Amino acid sequence: MDRRHFIKNSLLLTGSVFFNLNNLLPESGIPELVLVKNGNPEQMTIKAIELLGGIKRFINKEDVVFIKPNMSWDRSVEYAANTHPLIVKAAIEACFSAGAKKVIVADRTCQEARRCYRNSGIQEVAKKAGATVLFVRENQFVSVSIPEGEVLKSWEFYRPALEADKYINIPILKHHNLAGLTIGLKNIMGILGGNRGRIHRDFNRKIVDLNRVIKPTLTIIDATRILTAHGPSGGNLKDVTKAQTIIAGTDRVLTEAWAVRIFGADPSDFPFIKLAHSAGMGKSDTKKHKPLTYTFQK
Amino acid sequence: MNHKNLIILRKTIQIIFFLIFILTIAVAVYPFKAYFFTKLFLIIDPLNAIGTQTATGYFNPIMLLSLPFLLSPILFGRAFCGWICPLGTTIDLTDNILNKRHIKTIKTRRVKYFLLILFLLLSILGFQLFWLLDPLPIIWRSFAIIIFPIVYALVYGFVELFINVGILPDFFSRVNEAISNTFFSPHPPTASGIFLPLVIFLLILSGSFISKRFWCKNLCPLGALLGIIARWSLLRRHVVTSQCTACSLCDQTCKMDAIYDDFTSTNTSECIICLNCTTTCPTDSTEFKFSPPTKVKQEANLTRRSLIFAGIISLLGAGFLKLTAKGKENDRLIRPPGAVTEEDFNDLCIRCGECIRVCSTSGGCLQPGITGMGIAGLMTPRADYHLGYCEYECNLCGQICPTEAIQKLKLKEKKRYKMGTAIIQKDRCIPYRLNDNCIVCEEHCPIPEKAIKLDEKKIFSSFYNSEIIVKYPYVIPELCIGCGICENKCPVEGEPGIIVIKEGEERIKI
Numbered sequence: 001m002d003r004r005h006f007i008k009n010s011l012l013l014t015g016s017v018f019f020n021l022n023n024l025l026p027e028s029g030i031p032e033l034v035l036v037k038n039g040n041p042e043q044m045t046i047k048a049i050e051l052l053g054g055i056k057r058f059i060n061k062e063d064v065v066f067i068k069p070n071m072s073w074d075r076s077v078e079y080a081a082n083t084h085p086l087i088v089k090a091a092i093e094a095c096f097s098a099g100a101k102k103v104i105v106a107d108r109t110c111q112e113a114r115r116c117y118r119n120s121g122i123q124e125v126a127k128k129a130g131a132t133v134l135f136v137r138e139n140q141f142v143s144v145s146i147p148e149g150e151v152l153k154s155w156e157f158y159r160p161a162l163e164a165d166k167y168i169n170i171p172i173l174k175h176h177n178l179a180g181l182t183i184g185l186k187n188i189m190g191i192l193g194g195n196r197g198r199i200h201r202d203f204n205r206k207i208v209d210l211n212r213v214i215k216p217t218l219t220i221i222d223a224t225r226i227l228t229a230h231g232p233s234g235g236n237l238k239d240v241t242k243a244q245t246i247i248a249g250t251d252r253v254l255t256e257a258w259a260v261r262i263f264g265a266d267p268s269d270f271p272f273i274k275l276a277h278s279a280g281m282g283k284s285d286t287k288k289h290k291p292l293t294y295t296f297q298k
Numbered sequence: 299m300n301h302k303n304l305i306i307l308r309k310t311i312q313i314i315f316f317l318i319f320i321l322t323i324a325v326a327v328y329p330f331k332a333y334f335f336t337k338l339f340l341i342i343d344p345l346n347a348i349g350t351q352t353a354t355g356y357f358n359p360i361m362l363l364s365l366p367f368l369l370s371p372i373l374f375g376r377a378f379c380g381w382i383c384p385l386g387t388t389i390d391l392t393d394n395i396l397n398k399r400h401i402k403t404i405k406t407r408r409v410k411y412f413l414l415i416l417f418l419l420l421s422i423l424g425f426q427l428f429w430l431l432d433p434l435p436i437i438w439r440s441f442a443i444i445i446f447p448i449v450y451a452l453v454y455g456f457v458e459l460f461i462n463v464g465i466l467p468d469f470f471s472r473v474n475e476a477i478s479n480t481f482f483s484p485h486p487p488t489a490s491g492i493f494l495p496l497v498i499f500l501l502i503l504s505g506s507f508i509s510k511r512f513w514c515k516n517l518c519p520l521g522a523l524l525g526i527i528a529r530w531s532l533l534r535r536h537v538v539t540s541q542c543t544a545c546s547l548c549d550q551t552c553k554m555d556a557i558y559d560d561f562t563s564t565n566t567s568e569c570i571i572c573l574n575c576t577t578t579c580p581t582d583s584t585e586f587k588f589s590p591p592t593k594v595k596q597e598a599n600l601t602r603r604s605l606i607f608a609g610i611i612s613l614l615g616a617g618f619l620k621l622t623a624k625g626k627e628n629d630r631l632i633r634p635p636g637a638v639t640e641e642d643f644n645d646l647c648i649r650c651g652e653c654i655r656v657c658s659t660s661g662g663c664l665q666p667g668i669t670g671m672g673i674a675g676l677m678t679p680r681a682d683y684h685l686g687y688c689e690y691e692c693n694l695c696g697q698i699c700p701t702e703a704i705q706k707l708k709l710k711e712k713k714r715y716k717m718g719t720a721i722i723q724k725d726r727c728i729p730y731r732l733n734d735n736c737i738v739c740e741e742h743c744p745i746p747e748k749a750i751k752l753d754e755k756k757i758f759s760s761f762y763n764s765e766i767i768v769k770y771p772y773v774i775p776e777l778c779i780g781c782g783i784c785e786n787k788c789p790v791e792g793e794p795g796i797i798v799i800k801e802g803e804e805r806i807k808i
Contacts, residue, residue, distance in 0.1 A: 024344075074691050110742060110787070112689055113484045114328055119691070135476075135484035139458065177752060177769060178737045196737040197789025201728060202761075235690075235746035 061099035066164035141193030156193030175231030253282030375531030380570030439651030501508035718780030729796030
């Protein structure tokens with residue numbers, strides 16, 4: 001998964017997308033997965049939601065929406081450690097345009113919360129867009145039992161995330177030394193309480209168990225720029241590659257698998273994707289299930 | 299203006315300065331910008347200037363600001379104590395609540411001069427101990443690291459509780475959130491070393507049980523210093539002798555026991571110009587005005603015997619402090635980034651708690667140290683990686699330190715500044731102990747190149763009943779800056795699998 005490999009793969013992918021993806025809609029007519037390229041993050045998000053059938057497909061009037069970006073690190077936008085703020089902004093605005101009552105943005109950060117919220121740039125744009133930006137506080141965790149859990153039978157979850165009507169997951173695609181890549185399924189760590197480091201042991205099965213608790217209404221994966229090494233915190237611009245891509249969909253496993261392909265890796269190398277698939281969370285075969293692709297012209 | 303209005307004015311000014319003081323603490327929080335304002339009450343303190351600079355020989359130009367303050371008693375006597383000092387105002391408040399019977403303390407008030415001389419001598423011998431009794435650092439740290447967190451935790455908690463049970467409308471949740479996000483970290487501050495500062499603060503306030511302004515009269519070394527100069531104060535109490543009926547009411551209301559037995563002459567070294575005596579005078583014959591000092595018998599502040607005594611105590615004390623000096627052998631004593639060398643650090647640090655208040659990591663990495671730093675190092679800030687860690691992108695402690703015990707570092711310098719080195723405890727670390735993956739320390743390491751690297755080995759795991767690749771962490775000491783996030787985030791419960799020791803720490807020589 002070095003940079004050269006990555007660029008080669010993404011070029012190949014772009015090519016394949018360019019040649020055979022005019023109107024690759026599933027039978028129902030509304031796609032479950034879209035891939036938008038080459039626009040600015042805000043444009044691409046708006047387009048992705050539009051291609052998925054519009055925000056009203058997901059958000060009803062008076063809904064309380066919980067948006068979970070990845071803003072775990074005290075790094076600015078260009079370091080690709082946090083979700084791009086403009087994607088979060090576009091998502092919030094879309095929710096409000098569908099009549100959402102309240103949009104909550106929160107993440108349990110790895111570094112000091114005020115620094116992460118501020119320096120990721122997300123707090124500012126989210127507040128401007130009218131969202132309620134909450135710091136994740138210790139007293140807001142509730143214990144949730146996971147009856148189908150294979151290795152985890154219960155864990156503490158962030159209450160506002162559980163209580164919201166809709167849950168939009170907006171992770172960023174980046175390198176991680178344990179999971180290989182950290183994308184959407186691992187993004188659930190940001191609404192967990194307790195000693196999260198303990199999840200790392202037997203990570204693949206645990207992360208799938210934790211994902212049994214919340215099913216995102218919509219997953220938007222930020223691959224506008226990708227951290228290819230020294231993740232998940234990064235800090236070196238040499239490790240950041242531009243990809244100008246957004247993957248969005250309703251199937252959290254399929255979006256995950258396609259993000260892996262964007263990175264230039266094979267989804268079948270990632271046990272948590274396989275496990276999530278066999279747990280019935282979604283499809284994982286990227287050869288069978290292709291996205292509807294839209295490329296902005298320069 | 300009549301006398302009553304003047305007292306109202308004095309009280310108003312006391313409240314205003316107290317609020318300004320509270321504001322200097324409130325603004326000392328990330329994202330911090332009020333560099334100068336927040337140090338205001340500490341850089342004007344002549345004891346800080348004299349103590350730190352005599353003990354270390356380090357000249358800090360900002361401390362020149364204490365000079366006008368030091369000379370102010372020539373004009374206004376000890377008006378600072380009565381009108382401005384936040385500790386004085388706090389004591390006035392506790393006096394009002396706790397003091398039932400005012401017992402005069404005339405004989406013991408010499409103690410404060412003794413303490414002043416003793417601490418001055420100790421400073422000359424190279425040990426700055428004013429932090430123990432200097433009112434301004436005491437009140438700063440007492441509010442910043444004890445009262446603020448406690449009040450915050452109580453108010454925040456109760457408002458949340460009242461909202462949850464429906465006593466308060468939801469709207470207050472937003473107010474609560476806004477206030478707490480502006481002045482506090484969203485993670486409630488935790489404190490490992492506030493016991494000693496708390497005891498000192500409570501002892502000072504408990505003087506109210508005995509006598510009004512007990513602390514100011516008997517112990518305060520700053521009061522003593524101002525008092526010496528206030529002897530020649532131009533602003534002083536005047537009584538029209540012919541009208542005085544010797545009713546003693548002024549003497550009874552005097553908080554400072556500054557009125558002599560003849561009721562007309564005043565000890566200006568003690569008088570804090572609170573003006574209370576002007577309103578209680580039934581013949582209205584008392585007022586304060588500017589006039590040259592008259593020749594009034596002043597009691598001797600210190601006898602020669604007690605001076606010699608102070609000299610002996612200071613020598614013994616200095617020897618004792620030298621003997622109990624610690625820190626070198628304590629390899630877990632991590633100092634804030636930019637700290638000067640250990641001995642100078644203990645002398646420059648006035649234990650004001652500014653760095654502890656501003657420290658921006660969750661829960662606060664800097665804590666006043668109690669054990670393992672010797673007596674000369676008591677209550678100096680140390681990094682406690684159980685409670686927090688040093689934020690990679692943060693250099694606030696150096697920006698805020700009023701005495702430059704923590705030197706200012708540019709963010710770029712701070713990110714390379716080595717506070718210590720992480721070492722892996724292989725008997726606790728999960729990969730080494732259980733042959734399973736963890737990488738939490740590596741994941742959190744903020745160094746762009748990662749100071750923690752992973753060694754991959756293929757092993758057969760009986761836990762998974764298959765062959766797996768285990769990533770074993772190891773530290774590159776040359777890259778590690780000892781920020782402690784690895785120690786703080788290590789998922790091993792109790793003693794972590796990776797700890798930071800002092801090895802390789804940088805200290806700034808002054």
